[in-house]
Amino acid sequence: MRTFIQRRQAGILSLLSTLIVIIAGLTIGFIVLLISDSEQAWTAFWTILSFGLRTMRNVGDVLLSATPIILTGLSVTFAFKTGLFNIGAAGQFAFGGFVAIYIGVVGADYIIMPAWISWTGLEAIPPIAPPLRIILSIVGAALAGALWGAIPGLLKAYRNVHEVITSIMTNYIAMYLISWIIQNTIIDIAPFTTQSLPADSNLPTMGLEYIFREPLGAGFRTSNVNIGILIAVAIAILVYIILNRTTFGYELKACGYNKDAAKYAGINQNKNIVRSMMICGAIAGIGGALNFMNGTGLSMTASPALAAEGFIGISVAFLGLTNPIGVIFSGVFVSYLFLGGARIQPFGFSLELVEIVISVIIYFCAFVLLVKTNIGKLIFRRKD
Amino acid sequence: MSMFYFIAQSTMFFMIPLLIVALGGMFSERSGVVNIALEGKMVMGAFAGVMFLNIFQTPYTSHGILLVALLVAMVTGMMLAILHAFASINLKANQVISGIAINMFAPAFAIYVAMFYLDAQHIPFLNQFRIDSVPILGSIPFLGPLLFQNTYITTFLGYLIFGASAFVLYKTKFGLRLRSCGEHPQAADSVGISVAKMRYAGVLISGALAGMGGMIWAIPIGRFGGDVQGYGFLALAVLIFGAWRPKRILFAALFFAILQTIAVSFSAIPFLFNLGIPGAFYSMMPYVATLILLIFTSKNTQAPRAVGQPYDKGGR
Numbered sequence: 001m002r003t004f005i006q007r008r009q010a011g012i013l014s015l016l017s018t019l020i021v022i023i024a025g026l027t028i029g030f031i032v033l034l035i036s037d038s039e040q041a042w043t044a045f046w047t048i049l050s051f052g053l054r055t056m057r058n059v060g061d062v063l064l065s066a067t068p069i070i071l072t073g074l075s076v077t078f079a080f081k082t083g084l085f086n087i088g089a090a091g092q093f094a095f096g097g098f099v100a101i102y103i104g105v106v107g108a109d110y111i112i113m114p115a116w117i118s119w120t121g122l123e124a125i126p127p128i129a130p131p132l133r134i135i136l137s138i139v140g141a142a143l144a145g146a147l148w149g150a151i152p153g154l155l156k157a158y159r160n161v162h163e164v165i166t167s168i169m170t171n172y173i174a175m176y177l178i179s180w181i182i183q184n185t186i187i188d189i190a191p192f193t194t195q196s197l198p199a200d201s202n203l204p205t206m207g208l209e210y211i212f213r214e215p216l217g218a219g220f221r222t223s224n225v226n227i228g229i230l231i232a233v234a235i236a237i238l239v240y241i242i243l244n245r246t247t248f249g250y251e252l253k254a255c256g257y258n259k260d261a262a263k264y265a266g267i268n269q270n271k272n273i274v275r276s277m278m279i280c281g282a283i284a285g286i287g288g289a290l291n292f293m294n295g296t297g298l299s300m301t302a303s304p305a306l307a308a309e310g311f312i313g314i315s316v317a318f319l320g321l322t323n324p325i326g327v328i329f330s331g332v333f334v335s336y337l338f339l340g341g342a343r344i345q346p347f348g349f350s351l352e353l354v355e356i357v358i359s360v361i362i363y364f365c366a367f368v369l370l371v372k373t374n375i376g377k378l379i380f381r382r383k384d
Numbered sequence: 385m386s387m388f389y390f391i392a393q394s395t396m397f398f399m400i401p402l403l404i405v406a407l408g409g410m411f412s413e414r415s416g417v418v419n420i421a422l423e424g425k426m427v428m429g430a431f432a433g434v435m436f437l438n439i440f441q442t443p444y445t446s447h448g449i450l451l452v453a454l455l456v457a458m459v460t461g462m463m464l465a466i467l468h469a470f471a472s473i474n475l476k477a478n479q480v481i482s483g484i485a486i487n488m489f490a491p492a493f494a495i496y497v498a499m500f501y502l503d504a505q506h507i508p509f510l511n512q513f514r515i516d517s518v519p520i521l522g523s524i525p526f527l528g529p530l531l532f533q534n535t536y537i538t539t540f541l542g543y544l545i546f547g548a549s550a551f552v553l554y555k556t557k558f559g560l561r562l563r564s565c566g567e568h569p570q571a572a573d574s575v576g577i578s579v580a581k582m583r584y585a586g587v588l589i590s591g592a593l594a595g596m597g598g599m600i601w602a603i604p605i606g607r608f609g610g611d612v613q614g615y616g617f618l619a620l621a622v623l624i625f626g627a628w629r630p631k632r633i634l635f636a637a638l639f640f641a642i643l644q645t646i647a648v649s650f651s652a653i654p655f656l657f658n659l660g661i662p663g664a665f666y667s668m669m670p671y672v673a674t675l676i677l678l679i680f681t682s683k684n685t686q687a688p689r690a691v692g693q694p695y696d697k698g699g700r
Binding site for chain 1: 486
C-alpha cells in the first residue's frame with residue numbers, strides 16, 4: 001500500500017517535473033525569439049509571460065478561454081485512462097456547440113408547429129424560460145457529443161476498427177455535416193455564421209464580473225468570464241471521482257490496462273468501450289456549449305472547419321499528465337500562453353510562437369510520464 | 385469521355401501523396417513505432433521544399449530543381465523523424481504524445497518562419513512542372529490521356545516508390561527483419577537483430593516519404609499555406625484501411641482519391657450535378673464510405689502486434 005507520504009512525494013514529483021518541462025519549453029521559445037529579433041525578444045517574451053496576469057480582467061479572460069480546452073482536455077484524459085485515444089474531440093465539441101446554439105437561438109422565440117400536427121391543437125411552443133433554456137442547451141450538447149462519440153466506440157467494440165481512424169473520419173463528417181445543417185437552419189448570411197445567441201441564452205456570470213474587471217475611466221471594463229469555468233472545474237472533479245473512487249471507473253480503467261484480464265474478471269469490455277467513448281463525447285460536447293454560450297457574441301462559422309479546441313485538448317491532457325485535476329491547471333496555463341502570445345504581433349512576431357513553445361513542452365512531456373513512473377516505481381519498491 | 389480522363393488525371397493528384405505518405409507510415413508501424421506524426425512531417429516537408437523553390441527557382445529552371453526540392457523535403461522529414469525516433473526508441477516515451485507534439489510543432493514553425501521572412505502565411509512558387517503530355521506514351525489512344533497526360537513527374541515517382549516499398553518489405557532481408565521487430569521484437573532480438581536500429585530505419589524511411597509526400601501534395605496547388613489540410617491524417621487512415629500492406633494501401637489510396645475527386649469536381653460532372661444532392665454530401669462521401677468499408681473489412685485485419693509498445697528486453 002502506498003502511504004500518504006508516498007502519495008504526496010509522487011505529487012511533488014509530478015509538479016516538479018512539469019515545471020522543469022515548462023521552463024525548458026519557454027527557454028526554447030525565448031531562443032527562437034532571440035534568433036528572430038534579438039532587440040525585441042525580451043519585450044515580447046515578457047509580454048507573453050505577464051499579459052495574462054496584468055489586470056484582474058485579463059485573469060478573467062484567461063479563465064474564460066481556458067474553459068473549453070479544459071473540457072476537451074478532460075475528454076482526451078478520460079479516454080486515455082480507459083485505454084482509448086480520443087482524437088475525435090473536435091467533432092464532438094462542434095456538435096455540442098451547434099446543438100447548444102440551436103437550442104439557445106430557437107428556444108428564445110415562439111416555435112411554430114408544422115401543419116401536419118395541427119389536429120392536436122398545438123400551434124406554437126412558447127419561448128423557453130432562460131434558466132431552463134440554458135440547462136437544456138448544455139444537456140443537449142452533452143447528448144449530441146455523446147452520440148457522436150458513440151460511433152467510434154461502437155465500431156471499436158463490435159467491429160475491431162481502431163478508434164483513431166474512425167475518429168478522424170467522424171471529425172471530417174461532422175465538419176461537413178454541421179456546416180450543411182447550419183446553412184439550412186440558423187444561418188446568419190452576412191458573416192456566414194450561426195445567428196448569435198440572445199443575451200439571456202448565455203451562461204450567467206453570477207457576480208464574477210465584480211472580481212474580474214479593470215478600471216476604465218470612471219467605471220470598469222469587465223471580463224466575460226462566467227460560471228462556465230466553475231462547471232469545467234466541477235466536471236474535472238467529477239471525472240476524478242468516477243475514475244478513482246467508483247467501481248464503474250475501476251472497470252473502465254481495467255479495460256484500459258489489460259482487456260484480457262478485465263474480460264477474465266467478468267467485465268463486459270465492449271459495453272465499457274462504448275460507455276467510455278460516450279462519456280468522452282459528452283464532456284467534449286459540453287465544452288462546445290460553454291465555448292459558445294460565453295456572452296462574447298461568439299458564433300459558429302458555417303464554413304466547414306475543424307474545431308481547434310479538439311486538438312488543443314490533446315495537448316492540454318498530456319501537459320496535465322492525464323490527471324483530471326492536472327488538466328484544470330494545464331488548461332489555464334495553455335490559455336494564459338495563448339492570450340499573451342496574441343499580443344506579441346506589434347513587436348513583429350507571429351502568435352505561432354506560442355504553439356511552438358507548447359509543442360516543445362508536449363514533446364518533453366512524453367519523457368516526463370516515463371521518468372515519473374520509473375521514479376515512482378523506485379519509491380514504491382524501496383518502501384515495500 | 386474527356387470528363388472521364390479529367391477525373392482519372394485529377395485522382396492522381398490526390399492519390400500519389402496519400403500513397404507515398406501511407407507507405408511511409410507503413411515502414412514505421414511495421415517496425416513497431418506508431419506514427420501519428422505523418423501530418424507534421426508532411427507539413428514540414430512541403431514547407432522546406434516550397435521554401436527552397438521560392439528562393440532558388442528561376443523562370444528557366446525545370447524538373448531538375450523539383451527533384452532537388454523533393455530531396456530537401458525528404459531530408460527535412462527525416463530530421464523531424466529523428467526527434468520522434470529518439471523519443472520513442474531511445475527514451476521509450478509514449479509514441480502518441482511525441483507524434484502529437486510534432487504535429488503541433490510543424491505548422492506553427494512553418495507559419496512562424498514564413499511570416500518572418502515573407503511577411504505572409506503563404507509561400508508562393510512557380511508551378512513549371514506540369515507535363516502536358518509525356519512524349520510518345522501520351523499519344524497512345526485511351527491509355528495516353530488516362531495515364532500520361534496532364535501529369536507530374538512525381539506521379540511516376542509514386543509508382544516507383546510503391547514498387548520499391550513492396551519489394552523491400554517482402555523480398556529483402558531488411559524487410560523481413562523490419563517486420564519481425566513490429567511483430568515480436570524479443571524474438572527478433574534473440575536472433576541478433578538490433579530492434580533499435582530496425583525501428584530507427586523504419587521511422588526514418590517514414591520521415592523521408594512523408595516529407596516527400598507533403599511536397600508532392602503542394603506542387604499542383606502552386607503555393608504552401610502552412611498546412612496540408614489534414615492529408616497526413618487521411619494517409620494514416622489509408623494505412624489502417626490498407627491493413628498495413630502495400631497492395632491494399634494502393635487500393636485504399638485509389639478508392640479514397642476517386643471519391644475525393646468526385647467531391648471536389650461534382651459540379652462539373654453533369655450526371656452528378658443533376659441529381660441535386662447538396663455538395664456537403666459529396667464532401668462527406670470519402671469519409672462515410674471509408675467508415676462503412678471499415679465496418680465490413682476490419683474484423684479480420686490485425687495491426688502489427690508490437691506497434692506502439694516500447695521495446696522491453698525483459699518482456700515476453
